Amino acid sequence: MKSIPLLNTHINLGAKMVPFAGYNMPLYYSSIKEEHLAVRNNAGVFDVSHMGEFIIEGNNAKGLIQYISSNDISKISPGMSQYTVMPNENGGVVDDLIIYQLDEKKYMMVVNASNIEKDLEWIKKQNLKFGAKIHDVSNEFSLLALQGPNALKIIQNFTEKNLFSLKSFEHVSTNFAGYSDVIISNTGYTGSGGVEIYFPSINSNDIWNSIIGAENKNHILPIGLGARDTLRLEMGYCLYGNELDEKRSPVSAGLEWVIKRNEKFVNSNNLLKQIDEGPKERLIGFELLKKGIPRSSYSILNQKEEKIGVVTSGMFSPLFGKGIGLGYVQTKELKNIKKIRIDIRGKSEEAKIIKLPFYKK
Numbered sequence: 001m002k003s004i005p006l007l008n009t010h011i012n013l014g015a016k017m018v019p020f021a022g023y024n025m026p027l028y029y030s031s032i033k034e035e036h037l038a039v040r041n042n043a044g045v046f047d048v049s050h051m052g053e054f055i056i057e058g059n060n061a062k063g064l065i066q067y068i069s070s071n072d073i074s075k076i077s078p079g080m081s082q083y084t085v086m087p088n089e090n091g092g093v094v095d096d097l098i099i100y101q102l103d104e105k106k107y108m109m110v111v112n113a114s115n116i117e118k119d120l121e122w123i124k125k126q127n128l129k130f131g132a133k134i135h136d137v138s139n140e141f142s143l144l145a146l147q148g149p150n151a152l153k154i155i156q157n158f159t160e161k162n163l164f165s166l167k168s169f170e171h172v173s174t175n176f177a178g179y180s181d182v183i184i185s186n187t188g189y190t191g192s193g194g195v196e197i198y199f200p201s202i203n204s205n206d207i208w209n210s211i212i213g214a215e216n217k218n219h220i221l222p223i224g225l226g227a228r229d230t231l232r233l234e235m236g237y238c239l240y241g242n243e244l245d246e247k248r249s250p251v252s253a254g255l256e257w258v259i260k261r262n263e264k265f266v267n268s269n270n271l272l273k274q275i276d277e278g279p280k281e282r283l284i285g286f287e288l289l290k291k292g293i294p295r296s297s298y299s300i301l302n303q304k305e306e307k308i309g310v311v312t313s314g315m316f317s318p319l320f321g322k323g324i325g326l327g328y329v330q331t332k333e334l335k336n337i338k339k340i341r342i343d344i345r346g347k348s349e350e351a352k353i354i355k356l357p358f359y360k361k
Contacts, residue, residue, distance in 0.1 A: 005204040037319065054111065064127050065109075071259070140200060177210035233324065242312045286327065
């Protein structure tokens with residue numbers, strides 16, 4: 001199993017460690033509920049250094065990215081970033097990711113930890129037509145996500161750059177906690193605001209200690225993967241392996257907004273056809289009307305208790321105090337219905353379809 005640079009720090013903090021995407025990762029420190037609410041109400045710091053980073057550069061870097069990415073990379077410039085998916089040739093998704101434009105001919109792709117090797121192989125295969133330079137720097141960089149309504153106020157003390165001036169999906173390379181060339185990005189996976197910080201792994205301990213410190217004067221909690229998942233689910237954000245995979249279309253997942261029409265890309269004709277004609281299934285959000293916790297792979301039923309879909313993610317929401325979930329339902333079954341049923345261990349429980357996101361600021 002691979003180790004992240006701050007592994008011993010998390011163990012010393014008493015974190016419950018679990019294997020995730022081949023890494024030994026903190027699931028929680030105190031409790032998922034406490035950490036979840038800390039991010040919604042104050043601030044928390046996540047160590048997500050297991051994520052993968054690729055540098056794509058050269059004269060044909062933009063051409064390669066425009067071909068493998070569903071979104072339109074020409075809409076961003078240095079200092080900006082973009083959420084996108086890499087479609088495969090069969091209608092599904094290789095991965096979802098964020099692309100940062102670092103310079104005129106230099107980009108950084110941040111990919112899911114479970115897909116690092118697969119993504120790299122896929123990108124290199126497509127690059128045979130372009131000849132861009134590709135560097136896997138996943139082991140060289142660490143990533144901390146500082147999230148929550150008070151996150152910016154807390155970490156502003158560590159840099160001269162006015163972080164409040166960063167717009168959504170903008171980033172800057174600046175000094176932070178005494179170190180230069182730290183990338184600070186107005187991005188996140190929680191819906192509570194904040195930034196993500198990329199820096200050389202060799203500086204991990206110093207930067208972590210600056211933020212948290214022995215006395216933790218900033219009152220910022222360390223947050224594990226458990227709360228990361230519950231926070232993203234309250235926002236209705238897709239998780240690769242649950243809502244997205246090699247078979248499911250990004251159109252079905254409601255990601256039409258990251259699919260460009262002006263240039264060809266991998267499987268573009270089929271995806272644009274799906275947008276125009278409508279997909280056969282759609283991702284929905286739902287909440288249970290009584291006690292219960294929906295889980296991935298549970299069946300979604302109509303009022304006749306016939307199976308019409310499947311739950312992809314589910315949990316007990318720490319914020320709302322009820323079971324919520326995401327799942328795919330046959331499009332034809334969604335006409336004029338507001339309620340569905342969830343098969344929870346053989347018992348049919350009523351649920352209400354909710355317009356995403358669940359959490360609205």
